[in-house]
Amino acid sequence: MTEAVRVVRLFGARDVRVEEGRVGQPGPGEVALDRVVGGICGSDLHYFEEGGIGGLPMRAPIVLGHEAAGRIRALGPGVTGLSPGDLVAINPAVTCGDCPACRAGQSQHCPEMRFSGSILRVPHVDGFFRSGLVVDARRCHRFSSGTTASAAAVTEPLAVCLHGLRQAGETAGRDVLVTGAGPIGALTVAAARAAGAGRITVTDLSRAALDRAEEMGADDGLDVSTEAGRKALAELRCDLAFDCSAAAPAIAAGVEALRPRGTMVLVGVGPMTAMPLNRIVAKELHLVGTHRFGPEFAEAAQAIDSGRIDPRPIISHVLPGSEARRALELALDRSRAAKVQLEMSE
Numbered sequence: 001m002t003e004a005v006r007v008v009r010l011f012g013a014r015d016v017r018v019e020e021g022r023v024g025q026p027g028p029g030e031v032a033l034d035r036v037v038g039g040i041c042g043s044d045l046h047y048f049e050e051g052g053i054g055g056l057p058m059r060a061p062i063v064l065g066h067e068a069a070g071r072i073r074a075l076g077p078g079v080t081g082l083s084p085g086d087l088v089a090i091n092p093a094v095t096c097g098d099c100p101a102c103r104a105g106q107s108q109h110c111p112e113m114r115f116s117g118s119i120l121r122v123p124h125v126d127g128f129f130r131s132g133l134v135v136d137a138r139r140c141h142r143f144s145s146g147t148t149a150s151a152a153a154v155t156e157p158l159a160v161c162l163h164g165l166r167q168a169g170e171t172a173g174r175d176v177l178v179t180g181a182g183p184i185g186a187l188t189v190a191a192a193r194a195a196g197a198g199r200i201t202v203t204d205l206s207r208a209a210l211d212r213a214e215e216m217g218a219d220d221g222l223d224v225s226t227e228a229g230r231k232a233l234a235e236l237r238c239d240l241a242f243d244c245s246a247a248a249p250a251i252a253a254g255v256e257a258l259r260p261r262g263t264m265v266l267v268g269v270g271p272m273t274a275m276p277l278n279r280i281v282a283k284e285l286h287l288v289g290t291h292r293f294g295p296e297f298a299e300a301a302q303a304i305d306s307g308r309i310d311p312r313p314i315i316s317h318v319l320p321g322s323e324a325r326r327a328l329e330l331a332l333d334r335s336r337a338a339k340v341q342l343e344m345s346e
Contacts, residue, residue, distance in 0.1 A: 001025060006344060008129035008324040011061045013051035016325050021063075023132045026076030031140060033070035033088070034132045036344040037149040037318070040331045041067055041157065042182075042269075047119065048328045054271070058119050065342070066092035066117035068128035069143070069152035079137045087147060088140035089155035090128060091297045092116035108163070108292040115292075131321065131344040141301035150318055150341055151304055154187070154311035157339075158300035159293035161187040164267045165195055167290045168240050172196035175238040178218070179254050180245030180268060181209035183314045183339045186216045188242050188267065190309045193217030197240075203233055203250065206334055215313035224253070233257065246270030255279050265290055314338045320345070 007021040026032045044064045046053040069089045072082055082088070095102050095110035102110050117127025143152050161184060165171055176197045178185050181204035192200055193216070202218040204210050210221030223229040233253055239262050241254035246268030254264055255276050263286040280287065293300075303309040316337045319327040321344040331340040 003132065005130050005132040006321055007063050007131075008065065008321060008342065008344075009061050009063050010047055010058070012058060013049060016048060016064075016328060018322055018324055021130060023130070023134055026074055026079075026134050028077045029079060029137055030076040030134050031072050031079060031082060031088075031137045032074040032076075032132065032134050033090070034073045034345075035149065036068055036070035036128060036130060036133065037153045038065040038128050038342050038344060039067035039153050039157065040065075040327060040340045040342070042184075044117065045328065045332055049332070052119065054269075056119065058124070059122050060124055062117070062119060062124040063126035063129055064117050065127035065129035066115065067153055067156040068092075069149045069155065070133070071149070072140075073132070076137070082137060082140060082142060087143040087145075087149055087152055089143070089152045089297075089301050090116075090135055091139040091141065092128070092156060093292065093297075094136075094139070105294065107294045129321065129324065129342055129344060141298055143301065143305045147305050150315055151311055152301070153341060154315070154339065155297065155300045155304060156293075157183060158187050158191065158304065158309060158311065159297040160184060160267070160290075161191045162296040162300055162303075163293040164188060164242060164265050164290040165191050166296065167288045168242070168263050168265045171240065173198050174240050176200045177236065177238040177241040177254055177257050178202040178213070179241065179243045179250035180204060180247070181206065181213040181221065182244065182334070184267060185209075185242075185244035186213040186314045186338070187309075187311065188244055189213050189218045190216040190311070192240075192242075194303065194309050199238075201233075201236055201238065203229070203253070209334065209338065212313050212338055238262065241265070242267050244268050246273065248274045252276045255283070255285065258283065258285055260284055261286070263288060311339075315341060317341070318343055
């Protein structure tokens with residue numbers, strides 16, 4: 001037996017439609033979820049604006065969304081440790097568990113990964129912007145009654161940031177620079193603060209974004225659209241830098257700010273980018289990439305549920321699923337919005 005649900009489906013650039021879909025009953029090891037809240041990510045915005053990402057076009061319509069939490073409506077046979085009514089965050093990454101990467105504890109590099117709301121595989125993998133869905137119970141991470149669905153839905157982007165911190169090595173006591181104060185930058189600030197970082201400086205072109213990052217734990221927010229902000233950044237010296245912008249000027253500024261043998265973690269994703277190789281070589285800097293997450297998803301859920309990291313300052317808007325187009329347009333406007341979420345209730 002199937003039931004009708006509301007889904008947010010993208011058919012091409014700027015062609016998003018709220019439609020009726022169907023969802024079945026949970027099978028063995030599965031749970032049915034409703035009252036789903038999902039966050040709009042940068043990849044969702046690329047799909048919406050461009051009909052693809054990084055030069056890769058959509059091949060078919062896709063249900064968007066990979067940051068989500070929902071309430072358990074029903075349990076399938078054999079599910080233990082969860083109950084109807086529980087709030088859970090849903091891990092969007094489904095890996096094979098048996099390839100060399102998975103066996104080495106590097107599941108984020110699994111070549112068979114199916115990532116919800118992604119066009120990288122054909123057929124595309126539908127995402128979580130649905131009022132009801134069925135998922136494997138092992139993908140669900142339970143929250144206590146004191147956590148809201150909106151906060152729980154930030155688990156996935158926080159997991160990305162926690163993995164980035166892990167790539168940097170020891171954070172406690174070290175001075176940190178975060179370039180780019182969007183949601184990922186602000187969550188990186190919060191993760192660094194929770195890890196015991198020393199002084200944390202964040203840069204951006206938007207004062208509103210910087211104010212949110214300061215709420216998340218930054219000591220200084222430098223508006224680099226101003227002469228004063230650029231001067232302060234030029235004088236900064238730090239041990240770790242996290243680039244969350246993928247912008248060449250921000251990367252170059254981070255390289256200059258790092259002390260010799262410092263570490264830069266490249267969090268932001270973008271096209272081919274110019275790099276100041278002479279300065280990287282002369283300062284013997286460590287450049288590290290970071291990709292998605294592994295065990296950090298569970299760690300992110302625990303950090304939010306315990307209150308150790310509070311994501312609420314970056315949640316600027318929660319709109320009903322029926323207003324998906326307006327939510328996507330709003331999320332594109334950084335002067336007004338940070339993390340925009342959809343509440344996919346019936």
